[in-house]
Amino acid sequence: MQPAGVIATVAALLAANGTYSVLECVCRHMDKSSELSAGEYVLQRCYCHHPFLSPAFTTCERLEQPPPTWSAAQRLADRIWDSGLPPPPAGGAEEGGGCAGALAQLRRLTWDESVELIEEVDCRIADDCIDSRCVPRLNNMVWNMTTLQTDDLRHHILSQSVHAVQRITRATIGRVNCEWWRPVQFEWRDKPELQAQAAVYRERLSSYWWDLAQLLSLGATHFSQLLVPIAFERMGNHASDQQLHGWIKDMERVKDMLRTKLTGWLQDLQFASKQVEHYEMEEDKDGPGDLILRRPLLSERLLRYQPWSLSFDDDFSALCKERQPEASQMFSLADELYVLYRVSWYTTAEYIDSVYEDDIKIADEEWQLEDRSHDTLSVDTDCVQLLVNALDHPTCPLEDLPLEAVKQREQCREQLWDDVVQRSPHIPVTSYLAYTQRVNVNLCLLAWMAVNSYGICQDVPFSMIQSVHDARCYFDSPDDQSCLQSNATDAICSVSRAILLLKCRDFSSFKASDNCTHLYYPFQSFPVAFTKSIRILYQKLTEETLNYKNSLTNATLKYKDFKIDSLKPLEMSFILVNIIFRFSTAGVYMYLPQLRNLPGKILLSFQITCTVQILCSEVVYRMAGVPDLPTAVLIDSALTLLSCIWLNSFCYHMYSCVRHLRLPNQLLPAEVSQLFRREMLCVFIPWSIVCVAAVALEKTSKHYLIHSRIVVLAGISVSVAFNLVCLGLIGYMYLRNRCSMRQLEIVDNKKFASKKQYLFMSVKAIILSGIGIIIRIGFHQAQGIAQLVYYIHLATMVQGPVLFVCFVCNGTTLPLLKNRTLLWWDPTNIPAGLELCSAAERNLARRNNEQSPFSESSL
Structure with missing residues (x-):
């Protein structure tokens, strides 16, 4: 054979x-x-x-x-x-x-x-x-x-x-x-x-x-x-x-x-x-x-x-x-x-x-894409909080997750993918509520947070070829996501794995070893050991891996507390004190007739706007949970802008008074009412334009969220800039007049103001300029430092007491308030100064109204 x-x-x-x-x-x-x-x-x-x-x-x-x-x-x-x-x-x-x-x-x-x-x-x-x-x-x-x-x-x-x-x-x-x-x-x-x-x-x-x-x-x-x-x-x-x-x-x-x-x-x-x-x-x-x-x-x-x-x-x-x-x-x-x-x-x-x-x-073929270790994205904070909580308080996978938790993870994966597709690198924060809605996260860190062992991708199989295909679709075809092989729920997991392994040098846990790894192959058909050097990628092991994981965990936990639970009683106390003092300041301006002039009505409108803003954001939304967060952010940002525009009106009126040398108390009541109606019209027209534009952009599409925030932030910035210009012109006119008086050799031994008055005026200027609002918003841009932003948020809650001290507890308003309060308690106990002034006024009025019989007979 x-x-x-x-x-x-x-x-x-x-x-x-x-x-x-x-x-x-x-x-x-x-x-x-x-x-x-x-x-x-x-x-x-x-x-x-x-x-x-x-x-x-x-x-x-x-x-x-x-x-x-x-x-x-x-x-x-x-x-x-x-x-x-x-x-x-x-x-x-x-x-x-x-x-x-x-x-x-x-x-x-x-x-x-x-x-x-x-x-x-x-x-x-x-x-x-x-x-x-x-x-x-x-x-x-x-x-x-x-x-x-x-x-x-x-x-x-x-x-x-x-x-x-x-x-x-x-x-x-x-x-x-x-x-x-x-x-x-x-x-x-x-x-x-x-x-x-x-x-x-x-x-x-x-x-x-x-x-x-x-x-x-x-x-x-x-x-x-x-x-x-x-x-x-x-x-x-x-x-x-x-x-x-x-x-x-x-x-x-x-x-x-x-x-x-x-x-x-x-x-x-x-x-x-x-x-x-x-x-x-x-x-x-x-x-x-x-x-x-x-x-x-x-x-x-x-x-x-x-x-x-x-x-x-x-x-x-x-x-x-x-x-x-x-x-x-x-x-x-x-x-x-x-x-x-x-x-x-x-x-x-x-x-x-x-x-x-x-x-x-x-x-x-090499993937021609630069390192993405330093890219940032704006994503939903609820999802980030879920990722951080999963890392900070991981659960045993042997336990059955509640159905609600499973749905929350799936919704979070869809929301994160939607955020990633939008590619918004930074969304300006115009309020503390906006800070709790969107957060800027490093792209590679976000990818690790999603696909780590405790993340939201535990039940999604790890297919490397599919992940790279999806990631290439995401980067090379940003406007056509139909090339994805993963569904919308799993896409964030798929793309994140490829990004983390291939495009994040600072976040990769894999090492490359060229011709340094030997593996025994039993595939040869001869009874001879076959050893071959191959190129291999292997994961860092033991202590190095643990240190690497700890570093990523520490980087993630900085997003942990957008609200610090231990400070919640202090926060509630600050909010309550703020509301009480704002109501008190508004009540004083409504109670005293001397403060019902044009500047007083403008400041009263400013106080009412700020009080409504606190009630809407800190009480209605934070405690009752209504309306939804995006709507609450729109309302909060709009009221912040309105308060700035009220300050525009006040600062311009101050400038106008100084320029025309006409004090507010010289206006008749009818003239005050007419001017105030005109001021309201000037305030609400630009405010309405900005708010309508922001709402239209945000409600049209999520892709325009960043544009709506930019519109509001631009409006606030222009408003504060206008205040600074007006205050600067007032200061310039004061310095020019003072220089002119010196040239005329008009000398007065009296000082313009004491140190205490200088301090009060400086604080008032800062409040009226709106610089504090810009500083607060600037701190809110410091994403990733949740605790610091939270402390700034607490600090803004002392505005009510500061406004009360600066605008009520001064040498003009406080005596009036004191005397009116004493008269309310005991109408017969008239202060000495007021009694003399009242008697003189009564005698003068009686002399003007009385007609002498001798005069009449002589006429």
């Missing part, structure tokens, strides 16, 4: 009644045999040997010890492979059946024929497993107390899963080896022939990734299926029935978390198979005869950004210890399974490059 016929016959025998049944029977016989033929020896070393990897890290400077999780994963791999559990029924591979015939044929093969047989077996077992003939397709089995506590049933199911994992791993190795055995041969003379071979290569490569995705899908099911029974044998077999019920529920939750991570791998491999069609091949101009494979940004090279290990144990063990004392062991086992899976699938991705490295030079 020809060698090819011999190989086909042996392969057919091995495939009799199911490839794996016969092969496993052959492997068991060879393990018991002390002397092996060439065919048996090659089959044992290349198929029956341990299929898992033994990763060993080295850097350019020194050897690094693998973290404990890696060592535990290797021990778990040894246990899975060397499991003493009885194998499932052979299904036709009895000792006297196909197994014996296959052994007989193996002993006749030469070394060369044995190698050819391995080539045939490698390709056959991968195809059979992909066609679901190697393992049954299990549903996501839910373990219960009966199946776990029944040893025979649990061992049977565990045995099936263990052997399924073994077969899937062998099939994976076989698929990779099959590609190594039968690579595309590049022999070409002209460009059309090269392109034809390139098309064949792309088809083969696409098929390779699709097959791996199919195997990964099988592996994800069976790997996660191992979690519960192995965990039960480690830790759960001594629990009571009540404890076991909760233990099973918690383990199912851990299994779901693990499946979510593995689902991201599956999506990546599926995307990788679809992206191969975009690969281009050309001749290297610098090396005639050499080929260059140009891979797009979206290719399997992005798989290296998948995390090397989970952070379940580090992040959640302490959180869940109270609920589940064995939480640390649960999460550690999940980490071990993931590491075992991660190493296996990463090497399959890297190995395909090594197959063609002698024939093809790979050139990957």
